[in-house]
Amino acid sequence: MAVIEARDLRKDFTIRRRTGRFRREKRVVPAVDGLDLTVEAGEMLGYIGPNGAGKSTTLKMFTGVLYPSAGYVRVCGFEPVPQRVAMARRIGVVFGQRSQLWWDLPLGDSFDLLRHIYRVPAGDHAARLARCRRLLDLDGFIDQPVRQLSLGQRMRGELTAALLHGPSVLFLDEPTIGLDVVSKQAVRGFLADLGAAGDTTLVLTTHDLADIERLCRRLVVVDAGRIVHDGTLDDLHSRYGSQRRVVVDLDEPVEVEPQVTGAVLEATESGGRRLTYALSGPPGPLLAALAGTGRLRDVAFVEPEIEDVVAKLYTTGTSRASGRS
Structure with missing residues (x-):
């Protein structure tokens, strides 16, 4: 069953630019340009692209914040803007720049207020809150005012607030941006468990490929408001040649670097004590x-930047198009 359906979805913005002392030029800029997308119940979808690609605009149309300029969109069977109130009971939203928590109230009071706003039965609310308290380790700060929480603590509170009414779809916009390593692990682990249960569809926008790799089975890449890839992360890397890198620190240089299929030595530094492989x-x-050499000290993985992946994707696409003309 599809929980999100979009066909030929568009969102145009009008920009006015001064061209003279008393004259202005009007220009229409498409932020989302003919999007076709179907998301099935229980999917974990990564929706990514470079800055200005139309990711946040798409999510705002899906959640009823923006009205489409043209096209068809349904979320949980609702038309997002006209039926926004009814749809709000079926979706959860975590946007980094917006909060649904009350700044001066203890975190737990925000949760209680949201129960009344969404009219959630007390038993259901208590069960969901208990699960979030356990998995997100909320007990240490649930009685503190939101304004006193760290960024990581506040993000865990935002996730809980978005889930207490039992949404069918959870929209997440950069949920781990700015978080420390421990908080990132907590958030990713919680979302992975949530997605694995299959009760909630996750739609995630992020610039952090580690989030995608950890959480999402399906990856949609957009650029200039259009879908340019729909598949897995491995499909994207294999198709366009983008590669992860691993940086290895050794106690002492090895006499002969290992030759392993699927790993190419790119650089040797610090007298052979640091090796970088693609x-x-x-x-x-x-x-x-x-x-096996007994000299391995540390390992770090370097993920390709999503901007680089998309740039290579479009360079390849342009070359193919030129070849056909």
Whole structure:
């Protein structure tokens, strides 16, 4: 069953630019340009692209914040803007720049107010809150005013607030941006468990490919308001040649660097104590070979920037188009 359906969805913005002392030029800029997308119940969808690609505009149309300029869109069977109030009971939203928590109230009071706003039965609310308190470790700060919480604590509160009414779809816009490592792990682990349960559809926009890799089985890449890739992250990397890199620190240089399929040595630094490999396969065989030398000290993975991935995607697409003409 599809929980999100969009066909030929568009959103245009009108920009006025001064062209003279008393004259202005009007220009229409498409932020979303003919989007076709279907998301099935229980999917975990990564919706990514460079800055200005139309990601946030799409989510705002899906959640009823913006009215489409043209096209068809339904979320949980509702038309988002005209039926926004009814749809709000079926969706949850976590936008980094907007909060649904009351700044001066204790976090727990915000949760209680949201129960009344969404008219959630007390038993259902208590069960969901207990689960979030356990999995997101809220007990240490649930009685503190929201304004006193750290960014990581506040994000865990936002996730809880978005889920207490039992939404069918959860929209997340950059949920781990600015978080420390511990908070990122907590948020990612919680969302992974939520998605694995299959009761909630997740739609995630982010610039952090680690979020996508950890959480999303399906990846949609947009640029200039259009979908340019719909598949898995592995499909994207294999199709356009973008590669992860692994930086390995050794106690002492190895006499002969291991030769492993799917790993190409790109750089040697610090007298052979730091090695950088480009990966086209799983990292396990390379790390096992290096660990077998007894000199492995530390390992760090470097993910390709999503802007670089999309740039390579479009460079490849342009070359193919030129070849056909």
